[in-house]
Amino acid sequence: MTEQDGLPPGYPQEWEADVVLADGMVAHVRPIRPDDAELIHEFHAGQSEESIYLRFFAPIKRLSDKDVHRFTHVDYVDRVALVMTIRDKIAGIGRYDRIERGGQVAEVAFNVSDHHQGRGIGSVLLEHLADIGREAGVRRFVADVLPQNRKMIGVFRDAGYDASHEFDDGVIAVSFDIEPTDASRAVRMSREHRSEARSVRQVLHPASVAVIGASRRSDTVGRAFLEHIVAGGYTGALYAVNNRAEPGTDIGGLPSHRTVCDIEGGVALAVIAVPATDVLGIVDECADAGVKALVVASEGFAEAGPEGEQLQQGLLARARSYGMRVLGPNSFGLINNDPEVALDASLAAPEHLPPHGRLGLFAQSGALGVAVLASAQRRRLGISTFASAGNRVDISGNDLMQYWLDDDATSAVGLYLESMGNPRKFSRIARKLSSVKPVIVVKSGVGKFGTPRGHRVRATHERPEAFAQMLKQAGVIRVENTHQLFDVAQLVVNQPLPGGRRVGVVTNSDALGSLAADAALSWGMEVVHGPVSVNAEARVEEFRRVVEEALARDDVDSLVACFIPPVASIDPEVVEAVGAAVAGRGKPCVANFLGMRGVSPGGAVPTYATPEDAVRALASATRYADWLRSDRGTRVRPDRINRRTVHELVATVLQRSPRGEALPQEETTALLAAYGIEVWSSVPVHSDEEAVEVYRQMKGTVVLKATSPLLQHQPGQGWIRTGLRHPKAVGAAYRDLRALMEPVGAEGIAVQRMAAPGGVAVEVHSTEDALFGPVVGFGVAGVPIDLLGDMSSRFPPLTDVDIVDMVTSIRAAPMLDGYRGAMPVDHGALYDLIARVSVLADDHPEIASLRLNPVMAHQDGVDVLGASVQIAPAPTRTDAERRAMLS
Template sequence: MTEQDALPPGYPQEWEADVVLADGMVGHIRPIRPDDAEAIHEFHAAQSEESIYLRFFAPIKRLSDKDVHRFTHVDYSDRVALVMTIRDKIAGIGRYDRLQPGGPVAEVAFNVSDHHQGRGIGSVLLEHLADIGRELGVRRFVADVLPQNRKMIGVFRDAGYDASHEFDDGVIAVSFDIEPTDASRAVRMSREHRSEARSVRQVLHPPSVAVIGASRRDGTVGRAFLEHIVAGGYTGRLHVVNNRAEPGTLIGGLPSRASVRDIEGGVALAVVAVPAPDVLAIVDECADAGVKALVVASEGFAEAGREGEQLQEQLLTRARRHGMRVLGPNSFGLINNDPEMSLDASLAAPEHLPPHGRLGLFAQSGALGVAVLASAQRRRLGISTFASAGNRVDVSGNDLMQYWLDDEATSVVGLYLESMGNPRKFSRIARRLSSIKPVIVVKSGVGKYGTPRGHRVRSTQERPEAFAQMLKQAGVIRAENIHQLFDVAQLVVNQPLPRGQRVGVVTNSDALGSLAADAALSWGLEVVHGPVSVNAEARVEEFRRVVEEALARDDVDSLVACFIPPVASIDPEVVQAVGATVAGHEKPCVATFLGMRGVSPGGSLPTYTTPEDAVRALAAATRYAQWRNSDRGTPVRPDRINRRAVHDLIDAVLERSPRGEELSQEDTAALLAAYGITLWTSVPVSSDEEAVEVYRQMKGTVVLKATSPLLQHQPGQGWIRTGLRHPKAVGAAYRDLKALLEPLGAEGIALQRMAAPGGVTVEVHSSEDPLFGPVVGFGVAGVPIDLLGDVSSRFPPLTDVDIVDMVTSIKAAPMLDGYKGAKPVDHTALYDLIARVSVLADDHPEVAQLRLTPVMAHQDGVDVLGAQVQIAPAPTRTDAERRAMLS
């Protein structure tokens, strides 16, 4: 019988998760099972008398079988228990028991192994129990804690919830609502950041490395890794493992061992270069030897087909079960250029190894890893660290960004992404990283053919433009290719950021000057000085003088310098003169010297082969500097929100329709009202007589509109009759619309009060995307959306600045500002409506689709005239309220 077959009825497998602990190692959290009884006895027996007393308020040497049966047999609703396992041993237990069946209050308790204290296990268990409890209708946790149990009191105190404490009869009664707060979310993200950064640090700063699979033959992958580590001058302990050689055989000058288990003192990082079928056995050996991380260079995993996919899943499961991180498989390796580490555990030939510098690089593909490193080396652009994730089964770009947030050796980050497993988390981390360091991203494969085999990704329903909008929202610099990534990197690594968009242009060629100035204008920069041109045969001093004059001007924020030598070769004195002059000012300069690209020899002046490349990089740096210096706003928190009402409505819908359904107008109005959005009443009518009767009840001017979903995305106004002020007009309009719909097989006509004349018809929508999570969209209804695709998308949680940018970034935005004499719309009311939709989408993943249309935006506010809402079972979000690694 397999472990899967032994699961009890109702076992919630979706609660299982791998989590990075506070010390950077990996633990597995899962619901308790009846077959955990013996493990519970073993766990309890290993605890100290003090720990037992603090948990049970009594010196219980051995738990009774009856107690253990009660602990391990739960209903996963009123009684929930989770265990944290590390290397298949229980390291912690957390549980809650409702005070009343189905009630909103539950008593919570924890027990963490003495051997695993200080790893944040109690905090992780609390996060997961709270999130599970909210899903099941629990609203408040209570706990009785002995005053001397300072660690558990600290878990509750530091979680970010607003907890109350009462001392009674020698016990502290703790009580708190488990609805997430800004503080609890901040705590969770801070802990996640510290844990993941520490985890990656263990990968990049290993005190000892073993190359497993290093061969005596030259030209093999394992031998290449070994030779590069030796040639790079690695400062730690290096070992060789080859189970086909006699122990002690010299390989690359080092004595080999048959197994990593035979290495005295253990190993921190193992580089695995053995055939794919042998990798799982190596993982087990590494676990026995206490290895903390693996670089798996082996091919033949998910990129090779279905069998390889299964092998890759087994690799991940086995490594995480033993608490290890994995870079790969199919990884090109990693580099840490810190002189105190000097680790080149990569397949890059020494001649392609960039020097030590301040650029952190991440690439997924091995082949592109070669191109990335070679390009950095050719441009004399130094790197701090580099990692290739290969098939990205575990360690990802998100993990590296967590590390680079704190890494003082890295000032700029570059990522080449072939796929993205968790864009919601990427956006959150990238926004934080971009606020202190430039982040440059190349993303290949935005279309359906772009994801390489072997990469675990979810499909997306969003347009390719959504990814670019996500990067913009996060302040990330988007590059189209590696060439452009390094064009920008060599500027932002070596020069200060521009203070504004005003540029000067100096040159010794009118043609080059014109090209540079035109490029600057096309990229949205403002040319305020020049082009200033000196004679083509001008001396070095003359060129230095015009550079100095341009940089000295108060109205010049950055400089473009272009030089064509009068003879075939570049005069190094010109390069040195320009570089020295630029170094004397706190302004960036990009330079074009014929045939030169990279960082000037012996200096820090970024050079480009064409003025267009130089200006494109300067424009990217300027836009980034503007984003970084701008007010990025505060998270929107609209008032008059009743989350509980929406929870209850969604639960009722999914109870009667487990696969979900489109809400009725009544339920739609109730859902929107709970978030402070008023939906105008729309009354379905089935005859001209009924339409007239409803009109008489409504009074005033009305509209008749077709409500069939078949017509939802068809442009034009043929499906609506407006300005109806008389019973005869209403009846005639109904008959006319009915006749129009019948040949199409479309049904459904409704009557509604007509909004005040004037204003702009807009649309606000949200969707729960499998990849991105909640996505909110905005546009002007009709031709701008339907024909031109003029829609802006943003990814909650949103700030007030995000929403303003969302509205103003569409091409049709001038229509909202009083186009051709019309009255400007009430932007404040429009922003408020988008904020409410964004919070609704963020709070409730069950809202699969929400579409507010038509929405009349006018000078006195906004009127929501129509809405459709589709409810569906909530997908598993890639960035949920409880920490979990993607699997």
């Protein structure tokens, strides 16, 4: 940025971020600017004498202009300062100054407004300063704190760093390394969770609601919202707002107000249903009225084109500058079925409103919101809460998952995702939520054709299989459509999870029993009992008896009950009998009562239209139960890691090539060595005589290989010559290889010591994806990868179990285990190599791509024979070490 832009030279705009505070409200963090001088004076004037003394160790009534100039004029390198603003007023200041220019130790200090104490501002500023410092090479923070400044001592103590404290001359000297630790990451994520959950709770549990755009006409969106809230029996205060209504008139039986500012006592939640061009002005009025959150139902934003996109950006900017959360725009609304709230602020017709239950639902588009709620209602499947994000400008599925983590009223979660703005954060939160509640996701893909207009989504180069693997890694139950979502939901909400894969099948129809048993086998289940068939004309008591006998068996983990009525409709006594037989058994039962779908009356047994639907849902629940019982491992932390070396090397590369470059071999070797990865020496040669000379120096069998990037994806062309043991053979191999490369314009030949015979050539790579962040891949090199696409992908940070699964999940995995009499490779060494690559990719987003190929895996370890690294300016990761909302 330049001074012409109104910003000082070197202003790091990428440090700006919106954050959710501990009370659920939104604030803005940005670097300090010279034009903040008056704001600094105003901030200082509002502080108490005690706060001033604790910060400056002296009673300074007014800061001098010289001091303010020094505070606001920083270089953003050795002197860094951040301000947190709320409604364009400074609520907190944090800064660090390096003890020595370019040094690794910096003195850190904070000052939080007396009016905003207890909102977590100091903790957020410390997170951001620490992350900025690490990127700039700072390794340690120090601070002098007065003993009576308990709040600031608490900020350092509670951050999760290993801080030391020394008392000297009436001052406590605090010192700590700012490298993230398990404890500091846990603290950051816990604070993020509590803040975002509280923020969503304010949206779902408002004490008062105003519908802005409520009309006397019954065919308008605003009137529909108002009527549905009234019909739902909302327990809070409800207001109708219409700027054209005459004073004293009623709308839907409620007194009307010209603006939300006319409502005495303020409003917690505003539902906005006005033309898109009027929304920004309404947001300003809501801010003046103290509204905390908005549901924007209005259309005509980013989905409508460039002008709508500008309106949408303006909506986000204004709402966040006022500290408000936004659901929408183009939102279908929200529902909270808690009897103490009873809020139906949605466009769903009352007859389509599902009953009160324990399923939390999230959808994006309005049309799908209608379908989702109607489907739940038809199945008699109760929901706890529902939200439609529309264009997802602010509140997303990630926010709702944070809320549902702590919501005792929700026992399972269903998400219909048309797009995903922060998959890295989704994976982290979903893994945590899945460990306590089933998470069911409908997501068709991640390609550009699957993203609706108006959704802010980064482009990705990863295959759809990688996204599916991310969901599996997080323990998510992925389904193909809403039909399957509710098939699974009605099971996991109403039945216990299966204890294993052993299934019993009982029926009164041989055909239905065969269909159920075959479906179970196809989904990886084990049929251990049945199909047991009773006579088609059997009495209810007999069918109940075979159900009870199956559930009583120790070797049956779950049951499929199929019943076809001898007459046109199902006998309610059969449904009741199966429900009674299942109750209290502690084992799940899915039923196929022909003609029924949904939760049986009384909520005892989930029923399905076909045996295949029932078994598919049961198989999904079984796989989820297996994941819950499995050891998910511990985060990998290889030894012999030198982050500073890589950081300095990357900085050097970007200084000479601001757009990035492919590293030369010497720097590639040095970078990998810093993470304990040894690459075999490969010496470039430019003539047959030079090749022979290098061969003599290596004193052993060598290989000659083409190193041009043009040839990396052209298998089968003979770009390598192996087993060279004589000078004449080396010279001839060089000439032959050179002649083969010339027609395709490729250059670059290298000599390398030949690895021991045997073993399996594999590839390990990582890429920095704009959407997903770091992605690590593994596969057997050559035909399995190049022709068959047989490669597994995982998303760091990885656990040891993730890595084992990564290696064993590829189809070519048997080649690593002693295929056809070969010796098994050293799996431990292979796992260690993948762990090092994953940590390297996670630590350094500037590594745009890394490829280790070939890697010879053998019984005695792994040998990295080839490596390439591409460096590029680091993208802004969607889930960095400092809390920030997507913008």
